[in-house]
Amino acid sequence: MKAHNDTYLPSGSISKWIDERLPIMRLMHGQFVDFPTPRNLNYMWTFGGILMFCLVTQIVTGIVLAMHYVPHADMAFDSVQRIKRDVNYGWLIQSIHAVGASMFFIAVYLHIFRGLYYGSYKAPREVLWILGVLIFLAMMATGFLGYTLPWGQMSFWGVTVITNLFSSLDEIVPGLGSSIVTWLWGGYSVTGTTLNRFFSLHFLLPFVIFGLVALHVWALHVSGQNNPTGVEMKVKSDGVPMSPFAVMKDLFALVIFVIMFAWFVFFVPDYLGHADNYIPANPLVTPAHIVPEWYFLPFYAILRAIPSKLGGVIAMFSAIIVLVFIPWLDTSRVRSTKYRPLYRWFFWLFAFTCIALGYLGAMPAEGSYVFWARVFTFY
Amino acid sequence: MSFRVLLMSAFAMYRTEPVVCVIIISYIELTNQFLRARSMLVLYLSIYGNFYRMEALLASQDNEDLTRRDFMTLAGPAFFAVGGVMALWPFIDQMNPDAGALALASIEVDLAPIAKGQAITVMWRGKPVFIRNRTLAEIEEAKNVSLEDLPDPAPDEERTKKGHENWLVNVGICTHLGCIPKGQSLSDTKGDYNGWFCPCHGSHYDTSGRIRKGPAPRNMDVPPYQFISDTKIKIG
Ligand code: HEM
Ligand code: FES
Numbered sequence: 001m002k003a004h005n006d007t008y009l010p011s012g013s014i015s016k017w018i019d020e021r022l023p024i025m026r027l028m029h030g031q032f033v034d035f036p037t038p039r040n041l042n043y044m045w046t047f048g049g050i051l052m053f054c055l056v057t058q059i060v061t062g063i064v065l066a067m068h069y070v071p072h073a074d075m076a077f078d079s080v081q082r083i084k085r086d087v088n089y090g091w092l093i094q095s096i097h098a099v100g101a102s103m104f105f106i107a108v109y110l111h112i113f114r115g116l117y118y119g120s121y122k123a124p125r126e127v128l129w130i131l132g133v134l135i136f137l138a139m140m141a142t143g144f145l146g147y148t149l150p151w152g153q154m155s156f157w158g159v160t161v162i163t164n165l166f167s168s169l170d171e172i173v174p175g176l177g178s179s180i181v182t183w184l185w186g187g188y189s190v191t192g193t194t195l196n197r198f199f200s201l202h203f204l205l206p207f208v209i210f211g212l213v214a215l216h217v218w219a220l221h222v223s224g225q226n227n228p229t230g231v232e233m234k235v236k237s238d239g240v241p242m243s244p245f246a247v248m249k250d251l252f253a254l255v256i257f258v259i260m261f262a263w264f265v266f267f268v269p270d271y272l273g274h275a276d277n278y279i280p281a282n283p284l285v286t287p288a289h290i291v292p293e294w295y296f297l298p299f300y301a302i303l304r305a306i307p308s309k310l311g312g313v314i315a316m317f318s319a320i321i322v323l324v325f326i327p328w329l330d331t332s333r334v335r336s337t338k339y340r341p342l343y344r345w346f347f348w349l350f351a352f353t354c355i356a357l358g359y360l361g362a363m364p365a366e367g368s369y370v371f372w373a374r375v376f377t378f379y
Numbered sequence: 380m381s382f383r384v385l386l387m388s389a390f391a392m393y394r395t396e397p398v399v400c401v402i403i404i405s406y407i408e409l410t411n412q413f414l415r416a417r418s419m420l421v422l423y424l425s426i427y428g429n430f431y432r433m434e435a436l437l438a439s440q441d442n443e444d445l446t447r448r449d450f451m452t453l454a455g456p457a458f459f460a461v462g463g464v465m466a467l468w469p470f471i472d473q474m475n476p477d478a479g480a481l482a483l484a485s486i487e488v489d490l491a492p493i494a495k496g497q498a499i500t501v502m503w504r505g506k507p508v509f510i511r512n513r514t515l516a517e518i519e520e521a522k523n524v525s526l527e528d529l530p531d532p533a534p535d536e537e538r539t540k541k542g543h544e545n546w547l548v549n550v551g552i553c554t555h556l557g558c559i560p561k562g563q564s565l566s567d568t569k570g571d572y573n574g575w576f577c578p579c580h581g582s583h584y585d586t587s588g589r590i591r592k593g594p595a596p597r598n599m600d601v602p603p604y605q606f607i608s609d610t611k612i613k614i615g
Binding site: 157160161162164165167171182183184185186187188189191193197283284285286287288289290304308309312 | 474475477500504505507556559561594
């Protein structure tokens with residue numbers, strides 16, 4: 001960690017006094033001002049900062065929502081409507097939170113594909129990468145839990161279908177899956193009890209993510225940043241101090257991102273949601289088309305593609321879990337895809353399939369085929 | 380149990396063989412009350428683990444008895460682990476259905492108003508139950524299928540009550556991922572087999588509520604029910 005010059009000079013007696021007792025400002029200065037960043041980073045490297053911004057936004061808006069939200073089967077739907085209509089600026093804060101979840105996922109997908117393209121998962125960054133995958137998993141859990149809270153039709157049936165995925169375990173050990181599902185629900189169907197516990201967990205998980213992010217950044221600052229060529233910096237003077245160079249660039253990218261974000265918030269706040277979620281939850285009627293939030297669509301498409309219940313569930317989870325093993329599945333010594341023409345082909349094919357899976361949700365057998373084909377070409 | 384007794388027994392345990400002690404203490408507690416015994420055991424075990432660790436530390440200082448020390452360094456954490464797992468259980472079990480949800484509710488349904496070919500949905504334990512008054516053609520259709528054509532083979536006779544073959548009572552939940560299949564109201568699509576169709580991922584059920592096509596693994600469940608008169612059933 002101490003690979004660079006410490007230029008922190010506390011000015012004033014109070015900051016000196018603190019520095020001698022808890023050198024937290026010195027730590028921050030060292031990690032976020034002096035920290036050497038490669039000179040040749042492109043804009044794909046700005047998503048880390050953007051993600052941090054997203055997380056903080058979700059937490060701040062979420063805490064405000066939690067002040068007005070009621071996690072009760074009979075009142076949840078109305079309380080969200082009250083937030084949108086009656087609470088001062090509630091429409092703004094609710095919309096930032098709902099759109100923010102989508103923005104968070106856009107950013108994280110780009111961030112992950114950046115890592116895949118430039119080989120950022122390779123030694124010595126495996127732990128950094130795995131922490132990233134854990135953050136992604138925790139984000140998916142948080143997004144899923146959050147989507148139940150408005151307690152509309154899509155919320156209700158989304159929970160029913162996704163929690164029921166566990167019942168497929170019955171095909172391995174009879175009874176195991178259904179007891180897990182009952183345990184998750186706290187009853188024999190999805191009820192207010194389920195909603196109440198999901199609210200508690202939705203509140204908790206972002207703080208777990210926060211902790212994971214801290215570890216992720218720590219690991220990053222141990223190994224240093226990768227760069228578009230994939231060739232490591234040899235000496236620290238190969239880089240430039242993070243502030244002002246990288247910080248300004250990150251801020252510029254953030255401004256562009258926030259403009260897009262704001263456009264959604266102010267002009268099409270419901271575009272990324274589903275109209276059926278404006279119908280209060282009804283345990284007796286399933287909507288004609290159940291769709292999860294857009295950011296789960298590729299995985300959902302894999303699930304639907306495979307005709308067997310257990311097989312679909314396994315394929316869907318392995319599509320996520322395989323990310324953990326990528327550092328070891330990919331045995332090529334070359335990091336950046338810039339210098340791997342064959343892999344580049346597969347990379348774009350993979351990216352295309354993910355989008356195709358998401359949009360069409362129809363040709364998924366081909367999708368997982370390409371996915372595995374890609375994994376095998378790593379060898 | 381008073382705190383002093385607790386301390387004394389902990390001290391006694393620390394001096395004697397662990398397994399014997401645990402058995403004796405839990406036996407005593409079991410004869411009294413099971414729940415309390417369990418919580419106590421957790422406490423004992425944690426304290427126990429602590430004593431063992433302390434002893435291990437002491438032993439390592441005078442270096443006299445290596446194997447005993449090895450055993451203790453193993454036993455300490457092991458007891459901690461067991462105690463820890465037992466202490467965790469209440470925090471896991473609290474998520475299971477509570478006493479209120481467990482209370483078995485049963486309901487009575489009057490079948491008289493349901494005309495031939497019609498169906499109603501009633502709620503039982505938070506789940507929809509489909510009750511269909513099948514037409515002769517539908518019954519024939521259900522009976523004439525050969526069992527080899529069924530993914531989850533079950534003859535129609537097993538899914539209805541003798542003498543009341545026209546009544547089909549099913550838990551109206553798709554056995555795939557829990558959606559409610561369409562087919563109850565006359566205007567619904569009933570799927571390729573004239574029974575029900577689940578819109579979520581396309582499962583088709585026949586006029587006996589059996590899965591015929593699609594990702595669902597099982598037939599729709601038949602809830603426990605009896606006829607209490609010719610036009611009345613009791614579910615549950
Ligand atoms: C990782 C960060 C987070 C993500 C990805 C996230 C995601 C979501 C999503 C997708 C919704 C549903 C919005 C809708 O469709 O209307 C939601 C709702 C909600 N979230 Fe979060 N959330 C996060 C953090 C938080 C935090 C930290 C809190 C509270 C401390 C919180 C409290 C709430 C509340 C009260 C609702 C219900 C109101 C509503 O539906 O808008 N969230 N969240
Ligand atoms: S839930 Fe019925 S087909 Fe999936």
